[in-house]
Every structure is written in C-alpha cells, then in structure tokens.
Amino acid sequence: MNATTLSAPDTRPVIAMGELSAYSDAPALTDVLASGARATLSWADGAQAHFPLMWLRDNCACVACRHAITRERLYVPLAPITTAPEAKLHDGNLILNWQDGHVSTFDAGWLHQRRPGQEPAPVIPARRPWATDFAPTHVSHADFVGSASGERAWLTALLRDGLVLMDGGPLADEEVSRLAERIGPMRPTNFGARFDVRSKPNPNNAAYTAMGLALHTDLPNWRQPPDIQLLYCLENDAEGGESIFADGFAAADTLRQQDPEAFRILSETPIDFRFQDEEQDITTRAPVLSVDHDDQLIEVRFNNWIRDSLRLPTHAIDAWYAAYRRFWELLHSSQHQLDFALAPGQMIAFDNRRVLHGRRAFDPSTGRRHLQGTYLDLDMIESRLRVLSRPD
Numbered sequence: 001m002n003a004t005t006l007s008a009p010d011t012r013p014v015i016a017m018g019e020l021s022a023y024s025d026a027p028a029l030t031d032v033l034a035s036g037a038r039a040t041l042s043w044a045d046g047a048q049a050h051f052p053l054m055w056l057r058d059n060c061a062c063v064a065c066r067h068a069i070t071r072e073r074l075y076v077p078l079a080p081i082t083t084a085p086e087a088k089l090h091d092g093n094l095i096l097n098w099q100d101g102h103v104s105t106f107d108a109g110w111l112h113q114r115r116p117g118q119e120p121a122p123v124i125p126a127r128r129p130w131a132t133d134f135a136p137t138h139v140s141h142a143d144f145v146g147s148a149s150g151e152r153a154w155l156t157a158l159l160r161d162g163l164v165l166m167d168g169g170p171l172a173d174e175e176v177s178r179l180a181e182r183i184g185p186m187r188p189t190n191f192g193a194r195f196d197v198r199s200k201p202n203p204n205n206a207a208y209t210a211m212g213l214a215l216h217t218d219l220p221n222w223r224q225p226p227d228i229q230l231l232y233c234l235e236n237d238a239e240g241g242e243s244i245f246a247d248g249f250a251a252a253d254t255l256r257q258q259d260p261e262a263f264r265i266l267s268e269t270p271i272d273f274r275f276q277d278e279e280q281d282i283t284t285r286a287p288v289l290s291v292d293h294d295d296q297l298i299e300v301r302f303n304n305w306i307r308d309s310l311r312l313p314t315h316a317i318d319a320w321y322a323a324y325r326r327f328w329e330l331l332h333s334s335q336h337q338l339d340f341a342l343a344p345g346q347m348i349a350f351d352n353r354r355v356l357h358g359r360r361a362f363d364p365s366t367g368r369r370h371l372q373g374t375y376l377d378l379d380m381i382e383s384r385l386r387v388l389s390r391p392d
Contacts, residue, residue, distance in 0.1 A: 012092035015107035017061045018071040021123075022391045026109030028092025034084040041094065041111060049115035053081045056096060059114075060104035123389050124382050125160040127354070129250040132335055136161065141169035141345070144179070148388050151182075154349075155385040158228070162351035163245060163338075169232065169345040176232035176347065176372045184380025187226050189219060190280045197231065197371040199364045210238075210369075212361035215246050215331050218352050218375075220301035221273035223284045226375035229352045233342040237367030244358040245338045245350065248300035251330040252289050262323035267291050269320055272308035273301065283308065288327065299353045302331070331356060342371070351378070 014024045027044035034040075039056060042048045058077040060066070065075040085104075086097040094106040113120065137157035143150025144166055157164040169175055177194050180186050186193040199210045219225045231243075256263040267289040274283040290299040310317055330336060339360075342348060350357060352375070362369050 012108060015061075015093050015105050015110070017107050017110045018066045019061075019110060020071075020390055021386070023107060023109040023113050026112040029089050029094055029108040029111075030092075032087045032089055032094060034087035034096070036084065037081070039084075039087055039094075039096075043108065043112055044092075047112065047115065049111075049118075051111070051116065053084060055116075056104065056106070057081060057098065057102075059106075060102070061106075062104065064102075065104075123386050125156050127162065127249065128160050129253060130161065130247040130336065134161070134247075134338070136163050136165050136338070138165045138167050140167050141347075145182075152385060152388050155183075155381060155388070158349050158351070159381060159385065162247060162249070162355040164349050166347040166349070167343075167345070169347060171234055171344055173234070174372070176230050176374055179232070179347065180230055180374050180376055183384045184376055187375035187377055189222070189226065189375065190275070190282060194372060194374045197373055198369060210362050210364050213244075213358040214304060215244060215337075215356040215358040216303040216305070217248070217300055217356055218303070219275070220286070220303050221275045221282050221284055221306050225299075225301065226352050227378035228349060228376040228381055229357070229373060230347060230349045230376065231342070231371045231373045232347040233344050233371050235368040235370040236342055236344055238362040238364055238369045239366040240360045241362030241369045242339055242341045242360045243348070244360070245348075246331045246336045246356045247354070248302065248331065248356050249297050249354050251327065251333075251336045252297055252300065254330055254336070255327055259323070259326055262326045263289065265316075265320055265323040266327060269312065269316065271310060271312070271320075273303065273306050274308040275306045288324070300356065301353075302327075302356055353378075 012028045017023070027047070029041055030044050031042040032039060034053070037054075038050050038052050040048065040050050054077060058073075058075060060075060066072065067074055081098075083099045085099065088095050088097075093108050094111065096104045096106070098104065137153070139150055139154040139157070144154050145151075154164055154166065166179075169179075174194070177186065217225065218229060252263065252266075255266075267287050270285045270287050272283060272285050274281070276282075286301055288301055289297060290301070292298050310320065312320060
C-alpha cells in the first residue's frame with residue numbers, strides 16, 4: 001500500500017496531458033491511496049473517485065507513452081499490473097512511480113473530468129425536435145465568417161435543430177464551397193462534390209427540373225447517405241419554387257405515439273432504395289426509420305422517387321404501405337412543416353438524415369432559380385464546434 005497526503009495549493013501548475021480541450025479549471029487533488037488494483041483520489045471540492053491502475057498506466061501522457069506532436073497513444077496495455085505504484089501528490093497533481101521504474105504525472109483537473117462514471121461536459125448540443133411554433137435560427141454571413149461566436153451559433157443551431165439559415169451572403173459563384181471548406185472537405189457523391197440545382201435539359205434527377213418536389217431525404221440509396229446539406233441561393237426570381245422542410249424526427253415521434261405498429265413496421269422492415277442512370281446504379285437496403293440500441297431515432301431515409309420495388313413477403317406488403325402512407329401524411333401536415341422562399345445570398349443548411357426537404361413547382365419562363373449545393377459529414381460539423389469551443 002502506497003499513500004501520500006499533501007495539502008492542496010491555492011493554485012497548481014497545469015500538467016500537459018496531450019489534450020487541447022480545457023481541463024485546467026478544476027480543483028486540486030488533496031489525497032491519493034494506491035492499493036490493490038486501483039487508486040482512490042480525492043479533490044478539494046469533495047469529489048472522490050476510484051481509478052483502476054491499468055487505466056492510469058494506459059493514460060500516461062509522457063513522451064514515451066504519447067507522441068509529442070500527434071498526441072496519439074504509443075503505449076500498448078498488455079503487461080498486467082501486479083503491484084501498486086508509489087503514489088504521491090505534488091502541487092495538487094498526481095505522480096505515480098511504477099514498479100518497472102516508469103513515472104507518470106497526471107493533471108488533477110484532467111483526472112477530475114474523467115472520473116469513472118462521470119459524463120463529460122457537453123459541447124455538442126442535444127437534438128431538439130421542432131415545436132409547432134418552431135422558427136429557424138438566422139446567422140448573418142458577416143458574423144459567420146467574421147467571428148468564432150457567429151460560427152459557433154450557426155453550428156450549434158444546425159446540430160440542435162437540424163436546420164439553420166445564413167443571411168446576407170455575396171452573390172458569388174462557389175461561395176457555398178468556400179463556406180463548406182471552412183468546416184471540412186466537401187462530401188462527393190455521384191452528382192459531384194458541388195452541384196447546381198436548376199432546371200436543365202435531359203435531367204438525371206428530379207431536382208434538375210421545374211417540377212415540385214415532395215419532401216424527401218437525399219441519396220437514401222447510399223449505405224452512408226450524406227449527413228449535412230448546404231444550399232446557397234444565387235437567383236430566385238421565378239414564380240413559385242418555395243422551399244419546404246419538415247422535421248422527420250418530430251414526425252416519427254408523433255407516429256410512434258399515435259400508431260406504434262406503423263412505427264415498428266417502418267423501423268424494422270428494410271426496403272430497397274436505388275438510383276440508376278446510364279452511368280450509375282447505386283442501391284442499398286435499409287428501413288425508412290432507424291433506431292439505436294436504446295430505441296432512439298438516428299436516421300430517416302425517405303425518398304419516393306428512388307424507392308425501389310418492395311421485395312417483401314406478400315402478407316407484409318399491405319401493412320408496409322399503410323404505415324408509409326401514415327408517415328407521409330404526418331410529414332406533410334402543417335404541424336411538422338416549414339414553407340418559405342430562399343432569398344439570393346441566403347444559405348440553408350440541414351441534417352439530411354433527419355430533416356426532409358422539398359420545393360413548390362416553379363415557372364422557369366418567369367425568371368431564374370439557381371441554387372448551389374454541397375454536402376458535409378456530421379463528424380466535421382461536430383469537430384469544428386469542438387475546436388471553436390476550446391479556450392483561447
């Protein structure tokens with residue numbers, strides 16, 4: 001048994017732990033007891049936690065155990081720990097002298113954040129279903145490109161609500177690409193990394209016509225559909241063409257409450273989605289609604305144009321159509337739907353695996369309608385918010 005107790009200083013030095021997020025604003029350690037297979041730590045705020053010794057050895061941040069530049073782990077936790085290390089406190093931080101002669105130094109605040117069973121302080125906001133009076137957040141283009149707080153507000157709203165607007169941008173070709181690349185690389189698909197949404201001859205997708213588009217998610221025929229879609233309006237002078245959006249998660253929650261059997265069918269029955277033209281034939285099989293192991297919604301795949309023939313047992317087909325029809329009605333009800341026209345210089349971003357989008361038909365003889373779009377991975381959105389949330 002090895003233990004040392006020291007009084008905690010009013011201020012303590014911060015130990016580098018290979019971590020860029022903040023952890024210094026935490027109390028000092030006041031007591032440590034290493035015995036058996038764990039170390040018991042106590043902090044000045046009264047918190048106490050039991051850390052397995054293997055966990056502590058695995059998380060040593062010295063240059064022999066963590067790469068000094070990449071911060072990647074070098075230590076491989078294969079050797080069992082049979083003897084407790086000598087444990088002591090120095091300036092409120094922890095020092096462990098292992099039996100093989102290795103020395104590990106831990107920052108008290110870093111350990112305080114990582115107490116077993118302790119949830120990390122949230123940086124990524126929880127998803128919030130749209131209420132009946134939901135109004136999307138607007139962030140100006142100047143605030144987004146000119147300040148970290150403006151970009152954080154935009155990212156937070158996008159992750160929380162699944163949809164956010166940016167106003168007052170320049171009418172410049174490829175501005176959507178420049179904005180996207182502030183966050184991360186654009187996600188390419190069979191339509192390219194950046195695409196133009198406008199009426200054109202010989203279209204290979206309904207988006208490239210003037211017809212109305214019912215609510216849908218993009219590319220559910222991919223195993224990994226794009227996460228986030230950006231649509232930047234350059235021109236919108238034609239009559240019609242209003243954009244439509246609906247919160248698929250809110251509609252699915254309503255379906256679960258009102259018709260649990262329909263929800264079960266749509267979440268447990270994989271169907272085929274397929275896009276095909278002269279050059280591509282992309283298909284996958286998945287349910288319309290996907291839930292995680294806690295039965296929480298994680299994805300909506302809904303696109304009537306590229307839903308392939310149902311390959312289901314005869315007895316299951318009619319029930320699937322009834323469930324699909326019920327979900328369609330909820331999505332297109334005013335309770336779950338937004339309807340507005342995008343203005344030139346305005347960009348909308350939305351979670352393509354949660355929020356469905358569509359548009360009213362427009363008349364190309366009355367003016368031009370031109371949007372430029374691209375996709376981003378959700379991982380890049382969350383990464384950018386974490387980076388912007390780091391201390392200066």
